[in-house]
Amino acid sequence: xxxxxxxxxxxxxxxxxxxxxxxxGVRILGPLEVAVGGAAYRPRGPQVRKVLALLxxxxxxxxxxxxxxxxxxxxxxxxxxxSTVRTHVYHLRQELERELGPVARDTVVTEGSGYLLDVPAGxxxxxxxxxxxxxxxxxxxxxxxxxxxxxxxxALGMWRGRPLANVAQGRVLTGHTARIEELRLRxxxxxxxxxxxxxxxxxxxxxxxxxxxxxxxxxxLHARLIDALHRSxxxxxxxxxxxxxxxxLAEELGLEPSEDLRRLQHHILAGERAx
Numbered sequence: 001x002x003x004x005x006x007x008x009x010x011x012x013x014x015x016x017x018x019x020x021x022x023x024x025g026v027r028i029l030g031p032l033e034v035a036v037g038g039a040a041y042r043p044r045g046p047q048v049r050k051v052l053a054l055l056x057x058x059x060x061x062x063x064x065x066x067x068x069x070x071x072x073x074x075x076x077x078x079x080x081x082x083s084t085v086r087t088h089v090y091h092l093r094q095e096l097e098r099e100l101g102p103v104a105r106d107t108v109v110t111e112g113s114g115y116l117l118d119v120p121a122g123x124x125x126x127x128x129x130x131x132x133x134x135x136x137x138x139x140x141x142x143x144x145x146x147x148x149x150x151x152x153x154x155a156l157g158m159w160r161g162r163p164l165a166n167v168a169q170g171r172v173l174t175g176h177t178a179r180i181e182e183l184r185l186r187x188x189x190x191x192x193x194x195x196x197x198x199x200x201x202x203x204x205x206x207x208x209x210x211x212x213x214x215x216x217x218x219x220x221l222h223a224r225l226i227d228a229l230h231r232s233x234x235x236x237x238x239x240x241x242x243x244x245x246x247x248x249l250a251e252e253l254g255l256e257p258s259e260d261l262r263r264l265q266h267h268i269l270a271g272e273r274a275x
Contacts, residue, residue: 026124028057032164052092067172152191162177192208223261238264238268
């Protein structure tokens with residue numbers, strides 16, 4: 001494995017992920033890593049990385065050999081597929097033990113017809129991320145926007161790039177990556193809601209511009225950008241943003257703007273604040 005400096009992300013309890021009680025932590029919100037203490041390790045072999053990645057997106061659940069075969073060979077496995085999977089698992093365990101010690105080797109457990117990643121809850125960054133987002137949602141429901149914003153900033157700060165960025169993904173992992181990316185988008189939307197609820201309209205404009213550039217067909221994001229510009233006193237910029245999204249929707253999908261977007265345009269043209 002390749003050793004890199006630990007990111008030292010904080011979990012919901014304020015302690016560093018992967019360093020608690022000496023147990024390894026696994027990070028998938030970016031390049032796949034196994035972390036322990038003050039260091040993190042990335043498996044070298046592409047197939048070994050796939051095996052670990054598939055176990056990591058099913059923590060503490062048995063991943064059967066058939067699923068591993070499907071991911072590794074994308075529907076065209078060789079006759080030696082099952083034995084090759086066993087070999088990859090063996091190399092993964094050896095590598096973990098060599099780099100992190102016997103406790104890390106024991107995180108990959110053989111169970112019946114498959115394998116599982118036996119790590120305690122909270123040692124995976126995706127679990128810490130979803131816990132923080134859950135805390136934020138509860139805070140927003142209770143009207144605690146400041147604490148919700150803090151939790152969302154911590155959650156989004158855990159991301160280091162695309163999920164499993166150093167793993168060549170097959171059909172199974174691609175589906176999981178899409179699900180995780182959707183969780184990130186929802187967290188970003190919740191953060192925008194919390195910040196705008198606190199009156200931080202000017203502050204969210206740069207982030208909204210970035211987000212609509214990444215996801216140009218997301219009408220919700222466009223509406224929040226238009227609203228934030230309008231509430232920041234940038235009426236002409238807000239109208240330009242409306243005309244831009246109308247052109248994008250027409251060219252890409254042959255659609256007119258949503259009712260939400262048209263209502264915002266009406267408020268701007270009438271000189272009213274959006275509600």
